[in-house]
Amino acid sequence: MVWLPEILRRRPSPARRLAWYPPYRRMRIRVLELPADWRQVRILLPLQPNCNPGGSMFGGAVACLADPIAALVCNRTFPGHRLWTRDLSLDFVREGRTDLELRFALDPDQERRIGDELNERGRATPEFHFGFFDRHGQECVRVRTRVAIRPADYQP
Numbered sequence: 001m002v003w004l005p006e007i008l009r010r011r012p013s014p015a016r017r018l019a020w021y022p023p024y025r026r027m028r029i030r031v032l033e034l035p036a037d038w039r040q041v042r043i044l045l046p047l048q049p050n051c052n053p054g055g056s057m058f059g060g061a062v063a064c065l066a067d068p069i070a071a072l073v074c075n076r077t078f079p080g081h082r083l084w085t086r087d088l089s090l091d092f093v094r095e096g097r098t099d100l101e102l103r104f105a106l107d108p109d110q111e112r113r114i115g116d117e118l119n120e121r122g123r124a125t126p127e128f129h130f131g132f133f134d135r136h137g138q139e140c141v142r143v144r145t146r147v148a149i150r151p152a153d154y155q156p
Contacts, residue, residue: 014038018072027061032101038076039111041069041104045132047097057096057140062132066090066143069104070128074147077111078118082150086125091142096134100141104130114149124149 015031018024027050033042043065050061071085110126117124125148132141 018043023064027065029065038073039106041073041102043069043102045100045102047099055097057100057132059090059092062092062096062100062141063088063090065102066130066132066141066145069102069130070145071147073104073106074114074126074149077106078114078149080152081118082152082154084148085145086148087144087146089144091144092140093142094134094138094140096132096140098135100132100134102130102132104128118149122151123154 012020014036015034018034019029019031028046028048030044030046031042032044033040045057045061045065047057050058052058067085067088071083074083075081106128110128114124114126117126125146127144127146130143131139132143134140
């Protein structure tokens with residue numbers, strides 16, 4: 001039997017698995033907050049190595065990190081469905097010259113409305129709004145995304 005350190009024998013936490021996802025690992029993200037229910041997510045996107053030639057945050061890194069977050073939250077909140085990011089829009093309201101923090105929170109009222117729609121129609125395409133903030137707390141990027149939530153046996 002091969003001996004492995006305890007850390008390798010245990011299954012990594014969801015936060016560690018997210019940070020180790022290959023595209024995110026190269027971006028060197030750090031998960032700051034990810035409770036077991038995933039209803040609130042905070043992730044640090046460091047300026048280095050995600051800096052563009054002009055010295056600010058590369059928009060592609062912001063888009064890459066923003067893309068799956070709402071879908072992942074919905075996957076945890078509404079299990080047993082197929083889901084994907086249907087639409088993603090980024091509004092770069094100010095230049096990001098520091099590390100940026102993604103902040104996402106699932107509103108309980110919106111969660112209830114989505115659950116009601118899933119119960120009534122069997123599907124939903126909710127819209128979510130969240131943002132990226134610099135180290136001074138100023139919003140640099142506004143994110144609007146829609147997530148398609150469909151029955152497990154859905155065929156496009």
